[in-house]
Amino acid sequence: MLAQLSFDQVAELTGAKPLGKKFDFLITQISIDSRQVIHPEQTLFVALRGAKADGATFIAQLIEEGIQAFLVHPDLEIPKEWAEKAAFFPVNDTREALQKLAAFQRSQFSKPLVGITGSNGKTIIKEWLGQVLSQSYAVAKSPKSYNSQVGVPLSIFGIQPYHQVAILEAGISRVGEMDALKGMIQPNLGIFTNIGSAHEEGFSSQEEKILEKLKLFEETQLLIYCRDHSNLSTILETQISEEKRISWSLAPGADFSVSYKNQEGKTRIILLKNDLSTFTFLVPFSDKASLENVTHVIVAALVLGQELQAIQEGLEHLKPVDMRLTLKPGVNDSLIIDDTYNNDLAGLRVALEFMSQQRPKKSKILILSDLLQQGTPEKVYAEVAELIDSYHLDQILGVGKEVVRLQNFFPDKSKVFDNTEELLKELDPEQFQNDLILITGARSFAFERVVNRLQQRIHGTTLEINLNALTHNFNFYKRQLRPGTKVMVMVKAFAYGGGAAEIANHIQTMGADYLAVAFSDEGVALRKQGIRLPIMVLNPVEESFDLIREYALEPVVFSLDFFKKIGQYAQNHQTQLSIHLDLDTGMHRLGFEAKHISALKPLLKEFPELRIASFYTHLVGADEEIHHDFSISQLNLFQEMKSQIEAELDYKPLVHALNSAGIVRFPDYQMDMVRLGIGLYGVEVTGKFDSSLRPVSTLKTTISQIKDLPPGATVGYSRKGVLPNGGKIGTLAIGYADGYDRRFSQGKGYVLIHGKKAPVIGNVCMDMTMVDLSEIPEVREGDEAIIYGEQISLKELADRIGTIPYELLTNISTRVKRVYYLD
Ligand SMILES: *Cc1c(COP(=O)(O)O)cnc(C)c1O
Numbered sequence: 001m002l003a004q005l006s007f008d009q010v011a012e013l014t015g016a017k018p019l020g021k022k023f024d025f026l027i028t029q030i031s032i033d034s035r036q037v038i039h040p041e042q043t044l045f046v047a048l049r050g051a052k053a054d055g056a057t058f059i060a061q062l063i064e065e066g067i068q069a070f071l072v073h074p075d076l077e078i079p080k081e082w083a084e085k086a087a088f089f090p091v092n093d094t095r096e097a098l099q100k101l102a103a104f105q106r107s108q109f110s111k112p113l114v115g116i117t118g119s120n121g122k123t124i125i126k127e128w129l130g131q132v133l134s135q136s137y138a139v140a141k142s143p144k145s146y147n148s149q150v151g152v153p154l155s156i157f158g159i160q161p162y163h164q165v166a167i168l169e170a171g172i173s174r175v176g177e178m179d180a181l182k183g184m185i186q187p188n189l190g191i192f193t194n195i196g197s198a199h200e201e202g203f204s205s206q207e208e209k210i211l212e213k214l215k216l217f218e219e220t221q222l223l224i225y226c227r228d229h230s231n232l233s234t235i236l237e238t239q240i241s242e243e244k245r246i247s248w249s250l251a252p253g254a255d256f257s258v259s260y261k262n263q264e265g266k267t268r269i270i271l272l273k274n275d276l277s278t279f280t281f282l283v284p285f286s287d288k289a290s291l292e293n294v295t296h297v298i299v300a301a302l303v304l305g306q307e308l309q310a311i312q313e314g315l316e317h318l319k320p321v322d323m324r325l326t327l328k329p330g331v332n333d334s335l336i337i338d339d340t341y342n343n344d345l346a347g348l349r350v351a352l353e354f355m356s357q358q359r360p361k362k363s364k365i366l367i368l369s370d371l372l373q374q375g376t377p378e379k380v381y382a383e384v385a386e387l388i389d390s391y392h393l394d395q396i397l398g399v400g401k402e403v404v405r406l407q408n409f410f411p412d413k414s415k416v417f418d419n420t421e422e423l424l425k426e427l428d429p430e431q432f433q434n435d436l437i438l439i440t441g442a443r444s445f446a447f448e449r450v451v452n453r454l455q456q457r458i459h460g461t462t463l464e465i466n467l468n469a470l471t472h473n474f475n476f477y478k479r480q481l482r483p484g485t486k487v488m489v490m491v492k493a494f495a496y497g498g499g500a501a502e503i504a505n506h507i508q509t510m511g512a513d514y515l516a517v518a519f520s521d522e523g524v525a526l527r528k529q530g531i532r533l534p535i536m537v538l539n540p541v542e543e544s545f546d547l548i549r550e551y552a553l554e555p556v557v558f559s560l561d562f563f564k565k566i567g568q569y570a571q572n573h574q575t576q577l578s579i580h581l582d583l584d585t586g587m588h589r590l591g592f593e594a595k596h597i598s599a600l601k602p603l604l605k606e607f608p609e610l611r612i613a614s615f616y617t618h619l620v621g622a623d624e625e626i627h628h629d630f631s632i633s634q635l636n637l638f639q640e641m642k643s644q645i646e647a648e649l650d651y652k653p654l655v656h657a658l659n660s661a662g663i664v665r666f667p668d669y670q671m672d673m674v675r676l677g678i679g680l681y682g683v684e685v686t687g688k689f690d691s692s693l694r695p696v697s698t699l700k701t702t703i704s705q706i707k708d709l710p711p712g713a714t715v716g717y718s719r720k721g722v723l724p725n726g727g728k729i730g731t732l733a734i735g736y737a738d739g740y741d742r743r744f745s746q747g748k749g750y751v752l753i754h755g756k757k758a759p760v761i762g763n764v765c766m767d768m769t770m771v772d773l774s775e776i777p778e779v780r781e782g783d784e785a786i787i788y789g790e791q792i793s794l795k796e797l798a799d800r801i802g803t804i805p806y807e808l809l810t811n812i813s814t815r816v817k818r819v820y821y822l823d
Helices: 007-014 055-064 080-085 094-107 122-133 151-157 178-185 206-217 230-239 288-303 308-316 345-356 377-390 403-409 420-426 448-454 467-479 492-496 500-510 520-528 542-550 560-572 594-606 625-646 660-665 794-800 805-811
Strands: 029-031 043-046 069-072 087-090 113-117 139-141 165-169 189-192 222-226 245-249 256-263 266-273 278-283 325-329 335-339 364-369 395-399 415-417 436-440 462-466 486-490 514-517 535-537 553-557 577-582 610-616 654-656 673-676 697-709 713-715 721-723 727-732 750-753 756-759 769-772 784-788 817-822
Touching: 007 069, 007 087, 007 094, 029 151, 043 055, 043 094, 055 069, 055 080, 069 094, 094 151, 094 178, 113 122, 113 206, 122 139, 122 165, 122 288, 122 308, 151 165, 151 178, 178 206, 189 206, 189 288, 206 230, 222 230, 222 288, 230 245, 245 288, 256 288, 266 288, 278 288, 278 308, 288 308, 325 345, 335 345, 335 448, 345 364, 345 377, 345 436, 377 403, 395 403, 395 420, 403 415, 415 420, 420 448, 436 448, 462 467, 467 486, 467 500, 467 673, 467 817, 486 654, 492 500, 492 805, 500 514, 500 520, 500 817, 514 520, 520 535, 520 542, 520 553, 542 553, 542 560, 553 560, 560 577, 560 594, 560 610, 594 625, 610 625, 625 660, 654 673, 660 673, 721 727, 750 769, 756 769, 794 805
Parallel strands: 029 043, 043 069, 069 087, 113 165, 113 189, 139 165, 189 222, 222 245, 245 256, 335 436, 364 395, 364 436, 395 415, 462 817, 486 514, 486 673, 514 535, 535 553, 553 577, 577 610, 610 654
Antiparallel strands: 256 266, 266 278, 325 335, 325 817, 462 697, 697 727, 697 784, 713 721, 727 769, 750 756, 750 784
């Protein structure tokens, strides 16, 4: 942090009237996450209230850990024992107060600050500009894609006095959000990347979106933009005065006229400035998107006055950015966090945080390279030492000349190596067993090789799960709910194919309230993997009562007979069990009907060992408008039935009815809780909010072999694929045994290769599928094929073969490896 804060300063900056015990130390850290506190005695904890849990719930524990300063909401009750130990700054909105503190910190930074916004490329430009500038300066930049209302303040707190330039990105999703970001970022130099044409929920038009984003640059001295995006530049040029604008274009007339010359996969970029000076650089790629991004980077570096030689050296080492932090299955039940693209402290912090959110494993191991950043290594490594200490790592394997400095801070069993080769010589996969291993290193250390050694062999097909998209979708549904409405997340059927343990773990950290599985075994597996949320079991059987008791699962009870059985069991074992009552209002699958209620009443008295945790019903047609009246009649019948049962109890069970579709269609029937399923996984079945959800899973495979076939050749079983004119085909490493539906045979399905469609040819086989590559001349063996993901929606695929997205998702075989990432 740039400026340390006294008690009085915190009060003044936030406008709070402090309560509790005054302190006389200086605040050096601001934290919003109870697990991220490093120096409790110098930390101000900001209790945010969001879709996630309320930060205030951690206060007691944090006081215990030694935190003595809290920014809280005014309605928080502060007991005497807290007031004796800590200071409380009540403010109407803690997020806004956090932003004020960030704005103050920003005002303490007198060096150049670059602010980036736009629809695409923000994060890549930030990363690349950071890499190029760090040839000459100590650079601070936002970690990963921290660009939101909370991400930006956290990025600003990461700026240190020794930094010489800072780069921050700003992302917004609705009108009105930029004001707060602008106040904090106050960029000296701006980059407006481009503007997407896609309709976004929070904006009524593209123009509105541009105007909102432009607010960031109202007081910026200089703004870089590409004139070739005419929709953007027309508006920009009416809003930003000429002396502030720096344009570049592939056409003449801009401040920088740019041309690209392709040279064997590399590209020579020539910039002609309007004073007729020219600059030439060579970059290691040739695709259009990368060239646009890197041109922004070059213009920014030139405007900042960096030496040409240093810019060129920085550009040579650029690689297409993979910002993803990926969770992969490792050897011997270990779990690997792959962060092999990371080069700074801020990224390390994010990766360690991600690590701390994973399920508990035997030990936590960090494989770490030197950090490539200029500036004072003492300071940087002192911070790394603090991180190592506070995240309770068990073992560290360090690689490089600089990490040696840290040796004294390493836990026992740690080791350092001069280079990656030395590490690989000693790295025996058998030494790991059920561990959590974070592999994080700068590009030049090529830690992919370490990941390769320790990850489980992944056969050609993988299902990639985007955890940020999952968070996005969870928050979308949270926004549809009244505050206080609980969310039960359906993780039945392996979490709709996504992998129950990782998904349950992720939503547990996001603040879901309940989980539901189909069978007791699924619940047991979750418990064994460290999931602590209450778990409802939809379809329990008598044989699993022991497991239910032992693993604290909560069965659904759906008949009088079953109620008696489980009641008897609880009595015999003198134990209390939580159960859920399924009320059948029209599904006619499982559940009590209205006519059973009179017989149920005496049972409630007879078996007080059974505690009714909730009542629920399930809508049969919440996704379709034509069933509207039926749904309403179900909901009304449900409320009547549950009231009759409730009257017999001296406590109030939770009441819930809505599934994903119900949440968007029947907001008046949220009751105490909703049951979120398919929507979390990125499919909005009512079609009303399609563009508001992000696809979560991408199913990918690879091309095992390519063949050129003569005219008249046939492909696959029963000779169903016919090539009258011959052509090129590819064999994919996926078949119906992996869950690629056989109904996709003979052109019904297609995959995407290099962004182009390759239709299925012939019949899908058990483990392989052949596709027509005639339209994709550049294809090679080993290339990737996308079965579904961002560019192929599950709904479209499901329609093609007359099924529903649910079936496609849950059919993916468990032999397909699941890989999780944060983008
Ligand atoms: C599966 C299921 C849900 C979730 O339904 P979605 O349509 O996936 O949201 C909710 N309630 C019950 C009882 C379920 O079985």
